[in-house]
Amino acid sequence: xxxxxxxxxxxQKKAEKYKPITVDKHLDLEFDLGTLLAFDTNDVDSKxxxxxxxxxxxxxxxxxxxxxxxxxxxxxxxxxxxAIVVRLPQPTTVLPRAKPVPKPRPLTKWQEFAKAKGITxxxxxxxxxxxxxxxxxxxxxxRKAAAEKEKNWLIEVPQNVDPMTDMYEKKASEKSEKxxxxxxxRLKNIARARKVKIPRVGLPVTxxxxxxxxxxxxxxxxxASTASLGKFQDKLPKEKEARGKGVHELIPGKERxxxxxxxxxxxxxxxxxxxxxxxLNKRPKIDMEKAVAKHIHNEQVMRSEEKKNxxxxxxxxxxxxxxxxxxxxxxxxxxxxxxxxKKTPGRKRR
Amino acid sequence: xxxxxRIKKPTTRKGKKVLLAKEPKPIEGPKQCLFLxxxxxxxxxxxxxxxxxxxxxxxxxxxxxKNDFVPFEDASLIExxxxxxxxxxxxVGSHSKKRPHNIxxxxxxxxxxxxxxxLGAENYKPMxxxxxxxxxxxxxPCLLFNGPAWDLNQDLxxxxxxxxxxxxxxxxxTIRLQGLEHALSFTATDxxxxxxxxYRILLKKSGQRTPRVExxxxxxxxxxxxxxxxxxxxxLYKEACKIPKEAKTGVKKNISRxxxxxxxxxxxxxxxxxxxxxTRKMKGLKKTPEERKQMLLKKKAxxxxxxxxxxxxx
Numbered sequence: 001x002x003x004x005x006x007x008x009x010x011x012q013k014k015a016e017k018y019k020p021i022t023v024d025k026h027l028d029l030e031f032d033l034g035t036l037l038a039f040d041t042n043d044v045d046s047k048x049x050x051x052x053x054x055x056x057x058x059x060x061x062x063x064x065x066x067x068x069x070x071x072x073x074x075x076x077x078x079x080x081x082x083a084i085v086v087r088l089p090q091p092t093t094v095l096p097r098a099k100p101v102p103k104p105r106p107l108t109k110w111q112e113f114a115k116a117k118g119i120t121x122x123x124x125x126x127x128x129x130x131x132x133x134x135x136x137x138x139x140x141x142x143r144k145a146a147a148e149k150e151k152n153w154l155i156e157v158p159q160n161v162d163p164m165t166d167m168y169e170k171k172a173s174e175k176s177e178k179x180x181x182x183x184x185x186r187l188k189n190i191a192r193a194r195k196v197k198i199p200r201v202g203l204p205v206t207x208x209x210x211x212x213x214x215x216x217x218x219x220x221x222x223x224a225s226t227a228s229l230g231k232f233q234d235k236l237p238k239e240k241e242a243r244g245k246g247v248h249e250l251i252p253g254k255e256r257x258x259x260x261x262x263x264x265x266x267x268x269x270x271x272x273x274x275x276x277x278x279x280l281n282k283r284p285k286i287d288m289e290k291a292v293a294k295h296i297h298n299e300q301v302m303r304s305e306e307k308k309n310x311x312x313x314x315x316x317x318x319x320x321x322x323x324x325x326x327x328x329x330x331x332x333x334x335x336x337x338x339x340x341x342k343k344t345p346g347r348k349r350r
Numbered sequence: 351x352x353x354x355x356r357i358k359k360p361t362t363r364k365g366k367k368v369l370l371a372k373e374p375k376p377i378e379g380p381k382q383c384l385f386l387x388x389x390x391x392x393x394x395x396x397x398x399x400x401x402x403x404x405x406x407x408x409x410x411x412x413x414x415x416k417n418d419f420v421p422f423e424d425a426s427l428i429e430x431x432x433x434x435x436x437x438x439x440x441x442v443g444s445h446s447k448k449r450p451h452n453i454x455x456x457x458x459x460x461x462x463x464x465x466x467x468x469l470g471a472e473n474y475k476p477m478x479x480x481x482x483x484x485x486x487x488x489x490x491p492c493l494l495f496n497g498p499a500w501d502l503n504q505d506l507x508x509x510x511x512x513x514x515x516x517x518x519x520x521x522x523x524t525i526r527l528q529g530l531e532h533a534l535s536f537t538a539t540d541x542x543x544x545x546x547x548x549y550r551i552l553l554k555k556s557g558q559r560t561p562r563v564e565x566x567x568x569x570x571x572x573x574x575x576x577x578x579x580x581x582x583x584x585x586l587y588k589e590a591c592k593i594p595k596e597a598k599t600g601v602k603k604n605i606s607r608x609x610x611x612x613x614x615x616x617x618x619x620x621x622x623x624x625x626x627x628x629t630r631k632m633k634g635l636k637k638t639p640e641e642r643k644q645m646l647l648k649k650k651a652x653x654x655x656x657x658x659x660x661x662x663x664x
Binding site for chain 1: 460
């Protein structure tokens with residue numbers, strides 16, 4: 001028994017030697033172990049804070065740190081490179097990002113097409129065996145240009161081409177054209193992704209000669225490119241409007257929105273009934289201004305006709321001017337009665 | 351990720367690399383921080399920013415030149431500098447009679463100002479005045495927020511988030527237990543005073559597995575007074591807090607792995623309609639025309655009954 005008591009006493013002494021790791025708090029702390037965060041919602045003792053600020057903050061922080069570390073020590077531990085680590089849970093505090101969440105990159109026109117058609121990219125070898133040079137030539141990049149130069153030390157001028165053409169120059173221009181086309185497509189893809197409206201290009205710029213259909217398209221597009229969309233443009237005899245795939249989209253004012261398909265039979269019925277109603281219930285519309293103008297005109301015509309009929313019965317007098325009937329007014333011209341055959345004397349001008 | 355959606359192509363390979371590094375990513379690394387000097391910074395603000403810079407060090411830049419600008423009126427300089435240095439956090443120090451020892455802390459979202467919080471450094475004891483061993487640079491500190499005011503006051507709530515943003519460093523999966531060396535304590539009172547204290551954690555034996563914690567103050571020790579704030583609107587803040595799909599950790603249902611490590615999926619198929627099942631076709635089982643006629647009539651009768659019911663209900 002003595003030994004047991006001894007051991008117990010020793011244990012007690014050992015325990016007294018260490019300070020406690022438990023902390024009493026009125027309200028429990030909120031922890032976010034993922035960010036090593038503890039939030040103490042207990043009231044701060046303002047009296048102690050004023051009288052003995054630093055010591056109070058020290059003890060408060062110590063207690064809270066102890067609580068936080070107690071929680072962390074409960075987490076599952078691992079051993080990585082002779083160090084004991086704990087696996088932290090996901091942080092619960094949500095912090096704002098530095099930059100917005102990236103949107104999925106919009107597909108290029110080709111990618112869209114390839115996706116629709118199920119075309120997948122084939123992996124090509126970086127090096128290809130060249131029979132002529134008898135060596136491996138890269139597909140592009142370093143040493144490709146040199147190989148190309150070595151290969152094309154002489155270029156044959158084909159039969160159908162003017163014998164004086166510089167084939168090297170032609171090749172270079174073709175290459176630069178390809179590069180330009182690629183760049184244009186890249187920019188178009190960017191514009192499409194950003195939903196920027198780009199001016200339409202009427203015709204593809206091709207080499208010296210354009211085909212008849214291209215010319216016809218160009219003429220049609222040009223004719224429709226007025227402010228009134230070519231409504232008042234004259235037509236040549238036997239002129240035909242350009243037709244074909246993609247032409248309609250090029251002509252300004254020809255784009256029309258297709259109506260959405262009618263969703264249900266009820267909706268279709270309703271729309272048809274509405275159309276019928278609108279036709280059956282059509283009442284003549286009265287244009288008030290026009291009607292009034294017409295009425296006034298009729299009255300005027302009637303009056304003038306009455307006047308015409310009245311005049312001959314009264315007609316004793318010959319001539320218009322009356323010397324005896326002197327008035328202060330100056331003699332005037334035809335008084336509104338127009339007769340181009342009759343010569344009006346008018347006012348004497350000096 | 352290799353294509354940059356930009357009209358002008360980068361001319362050099364290095365330029366392209368820089369642009370690619372600057373592009374938004376679904377999971378971001380630690381935010382970079384900038385420390386600037388405003389108009390007439392006092393010695394105290396200068397030292398204070400330097401101390402915070404020391405605490406943040408690998409992910410921060412300290413710019414010592416004075417800048418004649420007022421962040422609360424025109425923050426374009428900050429936005430420009432943040433764009434240039436690819437930073438999302440910033441601290442500006444200035445000093446005036448009206449606002450002595452002024453520290454402005456803030457953050458940006460997409461190179462636009464998100465939050466701006468102005469603090470006055472009323473009492474300050476720099477790190478150099480504590481003559482003791484400091485913690486290693488780049489350690490993830492324990493953050494301790496004391497006082498109910500952090501949750502009650504809207505400005506302080508945002509300031510709490512800003513402080514976490516400043517000091518939490520980086521999201522990590524595991525941490526070495528001996529590496530828990532640094533504790534930062536933020537105590538807020540109802541009057542808007544914030545006490546920032548920094549301690550070194552000493553782990554003592556406690557006779558158990560969990561150690562007894564003792565602290566030793568290493569500085570800086572700052573008493574902040576909350577001044578003006580310019581906080582982001584709620585919708586903008588919400589947008590900034592958006593969590594990308596890649597970072598969401600949802601449990602994927604119905605996927606399991608067997609002992610050999612092959613993936614097994616459980617899928618749900620609706621109940622099979624046995625009545626409509628096509629069995630073997632035989633001439634003898636075909637319906638005669640009369641039977642078919644009767645079926646049609648039956649159907650019609652059923653329909654009309656249904657309709658009358660509907661009308662009666664109406």
